[in-house]
Amino acid sequence: MHPPLVSVFAHDPIRAYVEALVAKAGFAHAPAEERLETVTALTAEAQRRVGFELMHAIDPHSLATFREMAADGATEDELIVFFDVRVPDAQERVRTALDRFGRECLERAARLRDELHL
Amino acid sequence: MNAEAVRRVLANDDLDRVIAAQDEAALVSAMRAVVDRLADRERFFEAGSADRERIAQRAAVFLDDRSAADDAVMRLRHARGEWRERARAAEALLRSGNWTSARLLGSLAPRHPRTPPRSHEGADVAVASAMVIALREAVTPDFAARQETLRREGGVSFWQKKWHELLGHVAGNARAQGATREGAALSAMAAAAILEGEALCANDAHRALALTLGAGASCLLRRERAAERTTALSALTAALAEQNDVRLRFWDGYDADDVRLLGAAATAAALGRGGVTAPVPGRVGQPTIAFRLPEQWHERFSHVAASDAAEALERRSHDPRASEAERLMAEALAETLAAHPHAETVSFAEALGIEAAPLRTDDLRAGEPLFRAVTRARHPMFIVCSGKRGRALRCRAVANTEGALVGYRAFDPLSRELGKKPLYALYDLEGRRVGYAWADRQAVACFGAPEQGFASAPASLDF
Incomplete structure (x- = not known):
């Protein structure tokens, strides 16, 4: 029997990053429920942002392979291992994408705060 | 000639031919049969052979175009939310020629x-x-x-x-x-x-x-667009x-979840932590990160109480002999287990929502740390044993460091103390009293009597 996957809440790096971003954007004291909803939604957007960055890095064949794997119900491990082989500089690209996402988020937040006179 | 009369006349095999026609020639032929029927049998109109053929051809073209165009227009109008369907409908409409x-x-x-x-x-x-x-x-x-x-x-x-x-x-x-x-x-x-x-x-x-x-x-x-953006966070x-x-929109054929999955998997691969599960809005608090549980931990802790497992993992997270990855996993697990509202009565596997490893049993050995176990059915979590002076004791199952069920323990108020420290009474799987364990720290199996220094010799010797 394969050892099972364990899911915990504390160590999601993207989520932790987004939580820090929301706080840095000045919403640390927003109502807890709304803040957590926002963090969840923004985490998905951050993942998409990283995805776009990676789509530029992967050749079309590999991209098609990844989609086939996902469509065929590949396990989480298989999807993750895919990048170890196909994208050697994935770590740098992920960090770059998150950095850009963070800047966009902060800029947008600043603009919104101005518009809403917060 | 009114529509009702025509419908009545056409309710026969000729109409079936029209419907079943696969190409233009078959459709013209079927329509010609209809025209002949209307002209000859029902006397709806008079026409020569050439005229009948022309009428049949025009009717066939009209029928073909109308059916395709109407269908496409309807699809175009109704497929408001699905732009690919709108595109297909538009393409069909374009092919109708009008x-x-x-x-x-x-x-x-x-x-x-x-x-x-x-x-x-x-x-x-x-x-x-x-x-x-x-x-x-x-x-x-x-x-x-x-x-x-x-x-x-x-x-x-x-x-x-x-x-x-x-x-x-x-x-x-x-x-x-x-x-x-x-x-x-x-x-x-x-x-x-x-x-x-x-x-x-x-x-x-x-x-x-x-x-x-x-x-x-x-x-x-x-x-x-959103009619009213009520808060800055939602905006x-x-x-x-x-x-x-x-x-x-630069990437034809990809939807938002394709891209998100790619990003999530890449992040998990690059940073060594995280999972690909989509965050679910409105279900805050759901686990959003996953890792593969080390096999030895799975076997060792599956049936151990979540609270005891949390303490053991907490110690492991500070152990300098453990790798960085292992310490992080141990810390994350310890936090999750300790946060469980019923950490003492649910097992490690139950608290994490994973399948437990098969339950094993073993002999109780002296000097072995003991953890509270959570067991069901064949090996109950609690049994009643005989304590000091025959007093009935409710005993809790315990597991050893390998995760095997080894016996039961109970605090016996009438039992001895040593240095004013209370002791647990230990029982084997058959409910026989075999030893003691300190009750104020990590329980360690000790055989013999406390005042004799907890003899660790085997209970019997074979000669």
Whole structure:
């Protein structure tokens, strides 16, 4: 029997990053429920942002392979291992994408705060 | 000749032939049979053979066009939310021969008044998005190959600037003549389609692609914006989502979840932590990260109480002999287990929602640390044993460091103390008293009697 996957809440790096971003954007004291909803939604957007960055890095064949794997119900491990082989500089690209996402988020937040006179 | 009379006459095998006709010749032949029936048997009209053939041909063409066009129009009108379906309907409509490309692109425009955006920015984004699509339309298909060709022949930016300027002029002219922003964008797209056709000798495939992109753009323009953004946080989320939506339009055939999955998997691979499960709005607190549990931990802790496992893992997270990854996992698990509201009565596996390893049993050995176990059915979690002076004791199952069920323990108030420290009474799996364990720290199995120094010799010797 394969050892099972364990899911915990504390160590999601993207989520932790987004939580820090929301706080840095000045919403640390927003109502807890709304803040957590926002963090969840923004985490998905951050993942998409990283995805776009990676789509530029992967050749079309590999991209098609990844989609086939996902469509065929590949396990989480298989999807993750895919990048170890196909994208050697994935770590740098992920960090770059998150950095850009963070800047966009902060800029947008600043603009919104101005518009809403917060 | 009224419709009802014709319907009554046609309710026969001839009508079935019309419906079953697979090609134009078969349809004309079937229609000719209908015309003959109407003319000869029912005497609806008089016509010669040549006229009958012409009537049959016209009827066949009319029937064919009407059915296709009506069906496509209906699909176009009803497929409001699905732009790919709108594109397919538009393509079918175009093939009916009564529609031009420009008219079709116009028909993809909004049919109901759109709520005006609250600021200029929203409209600009929509127009910019439409432009982006129009721009892609101008250089597709084989986008990557064409990009490479253009790179060799003078630079991508040169060509893109040319298209951008041109489409910008088209949109600007339309605006100057009173068109709405949406109308201007659609004009630009129509221009792009025509230019593409001329430049690329457009065939059916190109035309279909143009319609697909146009339909996508029309849905983008048609999309209703949030009527009222009540909070800055929701506005922030919407703004960033909109930016990603615009990016997505560069990638035909990919949807938002494809891209998110790619990003999540890449992040987990690059940072060594995380999972690919989609965060679910409204279900805050759901686990969003996953890792593969080390096999030895799975076997060791599966049936151990979550609280005891949390303490053991907490110690492990500070153990300098453990690797960095192991310490992080131990810390994360310890936090999760300790936070469980019933950590003492649920097992490690139950608290984490994973399948438990098979339960094993073993002998109780002296000097072995003991953990409270959570067991069911065959080996109950609690048994009643005989304590000091025959007093009934409720004993809790215990497991050793390998995760095997080894016995039971209980605090016996009438049992001895040593140095005023209470002791647990230990029982084997059969409920026989075999030893003691300290009750104020990690329980360690001790055999013998406390005042004799907890003899650790085996209970019996074989000679």
